[in-house]
Amino acid sequence: MSLDLAPELQVSALALPDSDFVLAEADRITASDLVPLVRAIDAEGLYPEAVMRSYGAAGAFQRHLPAPGGALDLDTTIAAMARAGRECLSTAFCMWCQSALGWYIFNSDNTALQDSLGAQVATGAVLGGTGLSNPMKTLFGIEQMKLKATPVEGGYTLRGTLPWVSNINEDAWFAVISEIPEGPRAGERVMMVLHGRGDGVKLVSNDHFVALEGTRTYGVQCRDAFVPEAHVIADPINAYVPKIRAGFILLQSGMAFGMIEGCIALMEQVRGPLGHVNQHLPDQPEHFREKLDALKAEVSALCKTPYDTSDAYFIRVIKARLAAGDLSVAAAHNAMLHQGARGYVTHGAAQRRLRESYFVAIVTPATKQLRKMLADLGATA
Template identity: 55%
Template sequence: MNVVAPITAYDPAEVERVSAEMLAPLVRKIDDERIYPEEIVRAYGKAGAYGTHIGGKDSDVDLTTAVLAMARASEECLSTGFCLWAQDTLAWYIASSDNDHLKTELLPQVARGEALGGTGMSNPMKALGEIEPMRLKGERVEGGYKVKGLLPWVSNLPEDGYFGTMFHVEVEGQDTPKRVMAIIHAGWDGIKLKLDHEFVAMGGTATCNVMFRDVFVSDDWVLADPAEPFVKRMRSGFTLLQCGMAAGIIKNCIDLIKQVETPLGHVNKYLPVQASDLEAEYDALVADVVEMCATPYDESDAFYLRVLKARLAGGELAMKAAHWAQLHQGARGYVTHGVAQRRLREAYFVGIVTPATKHLRMLIDQLEG
């Protein structure tokens, strides 16, 4: 079963209102006090921001609107933009699966922002790349799996939230365990959340470490068993959606450079990178991403390689734009509440969030090799 039509019609004017009138005035508080803007994350759902890309693998799905809505939030606040990515990705997992139960019972709530959550795939994605071991272990029991372990860094996760993740299961007679992907509810027995906000930025993201103590995961909540074919199906969309975060912060950094052209242009003209230089790279990146957003279920390695290169370019351009925005802004951007220094701190997150710059370069090398 595929969900063909958006659950809530997308309202671009409302997305703009939420960004400009609700989010923008709260950005400093989000950064300073590490508050999770739950009301705002839900408001984007009411505006239809999470429901435009959930038609499923057999439908004409386009990620463009989801990416652009995320970019608009990220122009103001990358913490919130990241929460939109997490929510979008939760919806993407369910919509891309063959699990009719989750599509019927949970997906509409996620698309409307009534059920919040994200992706617990930082560790599994790195485990798939043999960067680190899988943190969760499962055991087959009647009707599902019993799962234990400690999963780090699950974001956009309130106490009643949901997230997708993966666990290893030992199989008799096989040398290597199989991988199973499922949706988890944070309120299940055996789940314990601990906030993990010891970062220089991105504190307002409800990021948790999640302890599993013999948690029962029913077969009704399994996305893929085994997980590998499903990962190949959803990997390009997962990665493309992150480009919304990069696009938003790049655009704002260009604006920060333009803001000081009148008072500082006479000396900033000696800096080797100007707003026009960044705009040219930004326009090329966005055009490439939008073109790929039209075919997110292309499972070919050639397409995935193109996606990885765009995601890498987005992260590197975000860090580059933030660097030059800080230099153009000078001391006025380097004060405690200066926007430029916050954007610099946030931009490095785009470079280190899974798949991080080094992970992307590893995957690109493997596909090209």
């Protein structure tokens, strides 16, 4: 699959959008384009492609990139994601997938890949995802690597299956990590990008989820899929993964922040008609706002040094991500309690947010994996 680009899409020509502009546009796009689609995204599995491209054109997938065409500004990318997450976690998750793909490419030494595919991912001209759930579990001793790579002339061939890769279709690119099973390089791991219509690549539909159906999530089968050297992100990955791991995790904060803010809004929405009884619930909107503000401050501080590879720093990153998942579920639970029966109907926002919130707690790295990671580092939650 070719990575040729028109000159106007070269990364060197990308204009870096101002942070205020990105967030103002994210607000506008969310209100005018995303909100009318939320019910169809949840109930019908609609993928909001036009909305995703609009976010990309506004710079929502760009400011976190290290350079060029970026500012290592993870805060703005997280905040833009939260704008969507206030209304729809499916869309916020797709934004994370897109942002993570750019993060991988622009932290690579493959400058040609940055100038071609990276430029298109940064602007939303090309949509794509991240097939790193299995590798991230493998790196922390939970699973075995599902993709196997065989070195061949000019690149690699891949065999194996990934059960779930999101924000993809046959026109999308996505990142994967594979392991060389035998030969002089046995045990080494390589990271590369694949295309949905690449030779030997097949996308298959899996089970339906209780939420997040509008995320274009597929199983990926690789049957001697050829990956040219030009599509390699890191080979081997030993020094590369510690470089990207904090950003990979911190960027997910946008999903959680949006979810929590949306749930606070649902609690406040019924203060007039139900405040006289809801006041007896132990957890109030102010309780969640206080915890969210503290979590945002911690994540913002961590975003200033995403390349810190020390254990002390990474423990803080893990604890922040764990808190984000826990607070998302707690906020959604309480939004349901505050809304009562009006949130329990088929089209009620509260029941949708409750279903969505569990995804923040189970998406890689899930709550149980985060707790294992802390234990492996000799820390407690």
